[in-house]
Amino acid sequence: MPELPPYWLRDNCPCAECRDPRTGQKLFQINDLPEDLAVAAQAEIEGNLEVLWSDGHRSRYPLAWLGAEDEGDGRTEAHKRLWVAADFRRGLPEAEWEAYVGDPAEQAAVLSAVRRSGFAVLRGVPAVEGQVRAVAETFGYVRTTNYGELFDVRVEPDPNNLAFTSVAIAPHTDNPYRDPVPTLQLLHCLENSATGGDSGLVDGFKAAAILREEAPDDFAVLTRTLVPFVFRDRCTELRADRPLIDVDALGRIREVRFNNRSISTLRGSSDALAAFYAAYRRFAAITLRPELQLTFRLDRGDCLIFDNTRLLHARTAFQQDGHRHLQGCYADLDSLASTLAVLHRRTAALDAVAELFAGEGAGEYLGEAVTMAEHMLQAAAAAEAADAPPHLIAAALLHDVGHFQGALHGRDLMQGQDNRHSDTGAHWLAQWFGPEVTEPVRLHVAAKRYLCTVEPGYRARLSEASEYTLKVQGGPMDEQQAAAFAELPGAADAVTVRRWDEQAKTAGAPTPDFEHYRPLLASLMK
């Protein structure tokens, strides 16, 4: 074990005192830690590094976490697939709208393409006004600008921007005069019956990487020259001074701004101005290389989503022999990445639950004649047979997940999960499911104690093992307890689940397998 900096180690303590179990937010400030903080003692125990601190605090770090690699926020060239047009010879990253909204895997593929390649196209999006807002809201929030919440790209009688004419527009990024610049753009085609008006995309990160390769000095000039981007009309006067190519502290390309229309007067020495214009012209020439131009046509119902910090977009001129009408809006990459991460997390969670059913689930169920997995699948099957709503089928299926050791260890420890104080799976499930699922799970043990009190004959029907655990759990409720229980949110659902729970102990009864329930669980995770 190499020497670990004490403040770093302590700042990462995962215990519930240091981090909010739900959000992983830290509950202390860095200066709350004492001046002379040191490790008083440490030992590796059962896959963890256990630390006793000089101030008496104790921490436990999984060794796997200590050695973990970090993925970064995915926003620089390091996590992108830089491309040339030929890379899409076999087709664009695209999906049908119906599949996108219905299938989490399809949605994840589209959002992943935007993150990796900078764009994706949805086909068959209902060609009605305002629909582009609905597309944006599948992964984030519309960013309103001076062009409105939504904007219409079509020929206007009195345009305040060349976009609203029929002329060709060279590859550029939008709103460079804004800081923060809108990081995503959506363009939804409502009509495109004009001759011309094709769309073009260029990977600005690729173009910048080529510039760095061919002319590193020019690349350096563009990363360190603050260019004044300006837009003004009667109600607007925007200005942002930003480089054409922005790199992060490690020198990785992170953002490209490119829009000659909006570059105002750069000031500086003659030498600096000459160096900038030489580099700028060289970069511009690279963006115009035919091999970088990806050209395609948006037809009615297509919606293009692209990264406005990376891709340059363009359009060819069009004739006014037909109509061309795109409706667009801006949104942001951070929310898109969040939505994608949550989709991945949900898929991983379902995979993990599936593994638990297949692995630990094959183990004995508290002295009953069924395994844990059989028991929970039988409960779910009973719920399904009773035409129960999806959240109750899910609660029945998952009600004993707290018995699975695997659900309460390892992967989530560093997220601040308080696994020592949770005696059910409800807390674990709350990472993905709402209270309509978690509360019946949380209360299903109490529901037994409740039913034994309020329902004559219920206790007599308990299995031998269930009668045994009843005593361990505190026996039947008294009347006051029962009345209080009945008031809890989810109590009635817990009672319903409990009845299926009691029925689900038949050796050898056939049931659907876990995968049968995956779409239902996935839809409840939204």
Next chain:
Amino acid sequence: MPELPPYWLRDNCPCAECRDPRTGQKLFQINDLPEDLAVAAQAEIEGNLEVLWSDGHRSRYPLAWLGAEDEGDGRTEAHKRLWVAADFRRGLPEAEWEAYVGDPAEQAAVLSAVRRSGFAVLRGVPAVEGQVRAVAETFGYVRTTNYGELFDVRVEPDPNNLAFTSVAIAPHTDNPYRDPVPTLQLLHCLENSATGGDSGLVDGFKAAAILREEAPDDFAVLTRTLVPFVFRDRCTELRADRPLIDVDALGRIREVRFNNRSISTLRGSSDALAAFYAAYRRFAAITLRPELQLTFRLDRGDCLIFDNTRLLHARTAFQQDGHRHLQGCYADLDSLASTLAVLHRRTAALDAVAELFAGEGAGEYLGEAVTMAEHMLQAAAAAEAADAPPHLIAAALLHDVGHFQGALHGRDLMQGQDNRHSDTGAHWLAQWFGPEVTEPVRLHVAAKRYLCTVEPGYRARLSEASEYTLKVQGGPMDEQQAAAFAELPGAADAVTVRRWDEQAKTAGAPTPDFEHYRPLLASLMK
């Protein structure tokens, strides 16, 4: 004249062929310029540099523009007033809501304070839910986040953030895990009857500047260490890797992110981690120095607006002996700066018009017995006497502004104004006023030709000078011209203005002065 880089000079050509007269957007791409562009000939003529280019294009640059200084986008420390708490001993930058919404100067002062000092407080904002959105929309757009379009800061039963509890919160910036981070925050107090719960602000730029002064190496470490900020709950998984102190290409402080709650695991060599934590703790200690803590209380109806890329905000713990309810939202600095620039531009425009009335306006009015200023003020007074709506009073006041040479020169040349092809002031006025003002001005000459055709006896009542100019202007319209004129937007208003125009030639008639009309003009500029 020093040697000017040709591409720089040409890229800044202000002619109407190179720049859209309305928006200043360039109408060419940088690579449209030839490879061997050079100045073929140049000369200084009447305050301009006239250039003949090797490709035959001609440009004219005001010498004053060539030597102009640049103000930058105002986002770095260079354009801020860094502060300590004692700087506000005499009071916070604040304004009454009624004055803010009613008086452009008051609004400009508030927005200017946010830009310069990082914050301002509005008092007497109606304490109703949703009002904070209206405050944001006085200068920009709400940025929606996972906390909603608006969010309520009060004690919640099941908080997903410490903000929604009653505990003290140390100075921090919000949403550091977002990129783009919301650059402005608004907090509107709907109720604050609890003991405690005071607000605190710290100038993060000042704290960073102190760190640079006292420990330059630590400052450098914080500008180059990419810190992973993370937030996750059931529906969210946000991450941004950004430095605690972000500097621009010139090394100027531009953004501070500070929030220990959200710092996830930083990875790196032991030395790098130790260096970061030492610098981070030193910076944190500076932010906690008492002299930097500005503490005040938000009461019902107060709305705090602050720069979330610069100011750290905090609150003291509060008892639940009363209620504390703030409603907040996020917005962005770029739109605020735009709104402020437009307010300044409007004020400058009104100042310029006032100067024109006082200066050139004292000159002869085309052979009439009144000066130009007297003539326009008399027309406005006639409109006012007729209880005309504000836009017609304005049109009457400004109808001959095109006669002022000063309105058509100098300051706006570099904004792409096409002053050579405009024979009225309508185009100039369109920078600030809508068509309800500009179109009657544009058509007031045509209206005379129209009236002479359609109204028997009208021509006979013209003054001698007006009869003379009628001929120069083309004489009465024929019937087809008159019918076409009547169809134009604003034609009826132009006719109305024309009648006041004809009346406004009485030597010595008393009128209000220009300042009397300033509030009316200011309200029409919105």
